[in-house]
Amino acid sequence: MAEGHPEAAARFVADDERLHWHDQAVWWVRQKRDTASAAVADWEALRTAAAGIKRHALSRLAEYLAEFEQNATAMGARVHWARDAAEHNAIVHGLLAERGVTRLVKSKSMLTEECKLNPYLEARGIDVVDTDLGERIVQLAKEPPSHIVMPAIHRKKEEIGELFHIHLKTERGLADPTRLTEAARHHLRDRFLAADAGLTGVNFAVAETGAVVVCTNEGNADMGTSLPLLHIACMGIEKIVPRERDLGVFLRLLARSATGQPITTYTTHFSGPRAGGELHIVIVDNGRSDTLGREALRDSLACIRCGACMNTCPVYRRSGGHSYRYTVPGPIGSVLAPQRDPGQYATLPFASTLCGSCADVCPVRIDLHHQLLALRQDLAHKRLVSWQKRLVLRIAAMVLAWSGAYRLAGWLARRVLPRMPRWLLYVRWNVWGRQRELPAMPRHSFRAQYRRRRGKS
Amino acid sequence: MASRDHILAALRRHAPPAVTAPDLAGLGVTFADPVAQLALSVVAVGGACVRVADLAAADAAVAALPQAAAARRVVSLVPGVGRPTLDLADVADPHTLADLDLAIVPGELAVAENAAVWVEGRALPHRAVFVITDHLVLVVHARDVVHHMHEAYERLAGRPRGYGLFISGPSKTADIEQVLVVGAQGARTCTVVVVGGAATE
Numbered sequence: 175m176a177e178g179h180p181e182a183a184a185r186f187v188a189d190d191e192r193l194h195w196h197d198q199a200v201w202w203v204r205q206k207r208d209t210a211s212a213a214v215a216d217w218e219a220l221r222t223a224a225a226g227i228k229r230h231a232l233s234r235l236a237e238y239l240a241e242f243e244q245n246a247t248a249m250g251a252r253v254h255w256a257r258d259a260a261e262h263n264a265i266v267h268g269l270l271a272e273r274g275v276t277r278l279v280k281s282k283s284m285l286t287e288e289c290k291l292n293p294y295l296e297a298r299g300i301d302v303v304d305t306d307l308g309e310r311i312v313q314l315a316k317e318p319p320s321h322i323v324m325p326a327i328h329r330k331k332e333e334i335g336e337l338f339h340i341h342l343k344t345e346r347g348l349a350d351p352t353r354l355t356e357a358a359r360h361h362l363r364d365r366f367l368a369a370d371a372g373l374t375g376v377n378f379a380v381a382e383t384g385a386v387v388v389c390t391n392e393g394n395a396d397m398g399t400s401l402p403l404l405h406i407a408c409m410g411i412e413k414i415v416p417r418e419r420d421l422g423v424f425l426r427l428l429a430r431s432a433t434g435q436p437i438t439t440y441t442t443h444f445s446g447p448r449a450g451g452e453l454h455i456v457i458v459d460n461g462r463s464d465t466l467g468r469e470a471l472r473d474s475l476a477c478i479r480c481g482a483c484m485n486t487c488p489v490y491r492r493s494g495g496h497s498y499r500y501t502v503p504g505p506i507g508s509v510l511a512p513q514r515d516p517g518q519y520a521t522l523p524f525a526s527t528l529c530g531s532c533a534d535v536c537p538v539r540i541d542l543h544h545q546l547l548a549l550r551q552d553l554a555h556k557r558l559v560s561w562q563k564r565l566v567l568r569i570a571a572m573v574l575a576w577s578g579a580y581r582l583a584g585w586l587a588r589r590v591l592p593r594m595p596r597w598l599l600y601v602r603w604n605v606w607g608r609q610r611e612l613p614a615m616p617r618h619s620f621r622a623q624y625r626r627r628r629g630k631s
Numbered sequence: 632m633a634s635r636d637h638i639l640a641a642l643r644r645h646a647p648p649a650v651t652a653p654d655l656a657g658l659g660v661t662f663a664d665p666v667a668q669l670a671l672s673v674v675a676v677g678g679a680c681v682r683v684a685d686l687a688a689a690d691a692a693v694a695a696l697p698q699a700a701a702a703r704r705v706v707s708l709v710p711g712v713g714r715p716t717l718d719l720a721d722v723a724d725p726h727t728l729a730d731l732d733l734a735i736v737p738g739e740l741a742v743a744e745n746a747a748v749w750v751e752g753r754a755l756p757h758r759a760v761f762v763i764t765d766h767l768v769l770v771v772h773a774r775d776v777v778h779h780m781h782e783a784y785e786r787l788a789g790r791p792r793g794y795g796l797f798i799s800g801p802s803k804t805a806d807i808e809q810v811l812v813v814g815a816q817g818a819r820t821c822t823v824v825v826v827g828g829a830a831t832e
Contacts, residue, residue: 199809215660226653233650236642243635249792255635307815308806324806331808351810362816367726383792393762393802393817400759401725411638418788419655422780425797426744436672436745437780439803440762440817442796448758459638467645 178521183493197491199327204485206434207535214430223423225539228476231381231414232466238381238414239457245384249446251453259289262458266291266373266406267298269454273404275300275370281388281395282306283375284322284479285408285458287501303365305394307358314341320495322502323432323481328494362394372398374444376409376455377478378424382417385445386455389428389438396440403451407444411462412475424478427537431480465513470548474509476538483532483542489525498522505532505542512549520558523549562605581619588615659779665743666776666828672746676800677813678821682773682828686711689770689824693735698766698820702732708754709737709770712824725759734764734818738771738798740786741823744779745799748823749787752794761798767818769798773828 187193211217231238243253256262262285270278278300280286292302292313304313308325312318314337319325326334335349344357374395378387386407388395399405415421429435447453465471484490484504495503500511500519505526511519523546532542553559554567573579591599592615600607618626662668666682673680681692690712693699699713706728707713713735722728736755738748748769750761761767777783787795802817813819 202809216658219658223653223655223658226650229647229650230652233647236639236646239642240639245792255632255638257634257637261634305816306806307804311806324809326806327809329807331810334807351807352812354807355804355812355815359814359816363729366816367729385792391802392804392815394815396758396762396796397816400757400762411642416652419781419784422784423655423658426780433805435799436676437742437747437797437799439676439799439801440796441747441799443794445752445793445795448794457638459641463638463641463645466642466647469647472647 177499179493179497179499179525180521182497182499183489183525186494186497187492193492195330196328196494200321200485200491203324203433204482204535207431207482207485210430210434210436214426220423220427221537221539224427224478224537225476227415227420227423228538229473231416232412232472232475234416235411235414235466238416239411241381242379242384242414243457245382246386246445246455247384249384251384251446251455254454254456256456256458256460258460259458262289262408262456262460263291263294265456266408267295267300269404269406270295270300270371271298273371275404277301277303277365277369278371278373279303279305279365279369279394279398279402280309280373281375281390281398282309282325283373283408284501285375285410286373287319288460289458291408303362303369305362305365305392305398306390307355307392310358310362311337314338318496318501320503321481321484322479328496362397366397366401369398369402371402371404371406373406373408374399376407376413377428378415378421379409379413379455380416380418380421380443381414383443383445385418385443387421388442388444389425389440391435391439393440396442399442399444400448403448404454405444405447405451406454406456408456408458410458410460412477428478428480431482431535431537461514468513471509471513471545473540474506474513474545476540477506478538480537482535482537486531486535488527488529488531493525498525505546506540509542509545509549512553516553516556516558520553523547523553581621584619588617588619591615655781659781660744661778662743665778666773666825668743669741669746669776669823669825672743673800673821673823676746677803677811678746678800678823680823680825682825684827686826689826692824693768693822696766696768696822699733699768702766704731705733705735706731706760706764707735708756708760709735712770713768719756719760722757725757725763728757728759728763731760731764733766733768734760735768735770736761738769738775738823739790739795740775740777740783741769741771741825742777742780742783742797746823747780747783747797747799749783750796750798751790752796753791758794761796762802762817764818766820766822767798767801768822768824770824770826772826776825776828
């Protein structure tokens with residue numbers, strides 16, 4: 175079995191200083207989100223509207239996708255459909271190969287990460303440059319993003335300086351974010367000017383107009399699509415919003431939830447190719463239509479990838495994005511990954527305290543902690559949960575279902591536990607006790623105390 | 632087309648019970664003085680905002696900007712504003728705009744709540760102009776300042792379909808240790824010039 179979240183997280187938390195640094199960095203973004211959302215008087219109404227639009231769109235997805243295709247085609251775009259990652263990658267490569275493209279610039283697209291497009295294209299001789307600064311950093315470091323909005327949030331500026339020294343020939347020891355960003359600007363500017371094609375993700379696809387909307391702060395999607403003549407936009411089937419005016423709701427929520435900004439710097443509505451150019455839109459299923467059919471998990475398709483659930487999650491903040499080993503980490507990733515491969519990602523739904531903070535900040539009101547609970551049940555039914563956990567829970571279920579056993583367990587805990595030596599209590603198999611201390615046992619049970627007090631009054 | 636039909640059939644098969652679309656009426660926060668709010672929002676997103684009485688005053692205000700004084704390659708898509716050194720009609724390949732210093736671009740409308748200025752694709756002979764330039768000036772009329780995004784899309788609803796975008800401030804990133812750096816891949820500065828209305832200058 176593949177390494178699970180607990181093992182990967184254990185490595186992350188071994189560096190205590192870095193753990194707290196990461197926790198604080200991510201928490202700071204959560205606080206910016208709080209300030210921004212509190213300044214919007216109709217915030218809760220907006221969330222309700224966003225949730226309503228997404229659920230409406232999901233209930234008529236086939237219809238809206240067909241409408242989108244028709245309108246996008248009418249504006250001059252070419253629409254392609256891919257059932258899975260392999261078909262998506264083949265379509266993208268086919269478009270590039272037919273036109274002799276060897277240099278591709280990409281703006282952020284979690285879908286292409288999910289499909290592992292970069293290694294697929296690189297193996298076929300195409301030079302792929304991720305142009306979002308955070309994505310470029312992790313690309314140079316040869317590692318996946320650790321956050322969907324801030325891909326390099328796990329990297330310290332000194333490490334980025336070292337990477338840039340090696341790859342961008344900046345001076346050794348440079349760790350000033352402003353100067354490093356300036357160096358990246360020049361480096362990426364050259365790549366934009368040399369590119370034969372630009373690929374972008376899609377934040378929203380509007381059925382009514384056939385436009386795809388792409389949001390960035392850096393302007394890298396705009397640079398990458400306005401210089402080369404070929405633009406490929408890759409989207410999951412769930413990116414559909416029915417009407418253009420629905421964007422008003424999502425654009426007010428997205429950046430505030432993600433980084434605390436009132437809107438991203440660039441919100442580009444691509445409707446048809448530019449003069450002399452081509453716009454290709456690849457619509458990808460890759461398991462999403464199955465999710466639509468699963469009532470308990472369906473709402474996960476409403477996600478707009480703002481990352482707020484990660485920023486607030488006590489487990490994400492203290493274990494880092496890489497410990498999830500999936501394209502999308504954090505609470506939403508823990509819902510999405512096991513649907514893709516339950517065996518490989520069986521530990522993710524347990525990487526949560528079920529505190530519900532993720533659902534509280536979610537701009538589209540996905541009940542993430544309920545979904546994590548549903549997935550735990552699902553994994554237990556599939557016997558993808560460790561036998562120790564299953565055994566403990568079976569015993570717990572028996573104790574809780576039978577009052578005699580419950581009373582006996584309470585008596586043992588009060589009478590026997592306090593007499594047991596530490597070495598026996600905190601024995602190797604007591605995983606729970608590794609970072610925790612058992613509470614002091616009361617002398618009398620709640621039942622006894624209650625009976626006595628009632629007798630007094 | 633096999634994949635298209637396969638996907639659409641799967642979506643129809645798995646479609647949840649119909650959910651009606653929500654009513655968006657009543658959403659949005661309004662401001663006592665939307666132009667004043669716009670100015671605050673522009674500054675908050677890292678831009679600068681100038682209010683002027685008319686286009687002649689806009690031209691003077693742009694000329695007074697230090698980035699305009701230093702600019703050698705300038706394009707203007709707003710007649711009467713700026714000292715353009717090249718005409719985009721003569722530019723065949725946008726790659727030649729790589730060393731553009733200043734672009735003056737008309738905004739169709741500006742949103743008070745978030746400083747977003749709508750730039751219409753038809754106004755841009757090259758899409759690269761607003762992002763490849765080092766410095767950007769957006770010129771918008773005070774009568775085209777709206778309170779919020781819902782109002783913005785209401786105003787945009789009647790336009791012919793096509794490419795367009797919202798720009799809110801200069802290009803920026805915080806990808807290195809969350810330190811905000813202005814001037815990532817696109818324009819390093821963004822100045823919004825609001826023309827007309829109750830301008831005092």
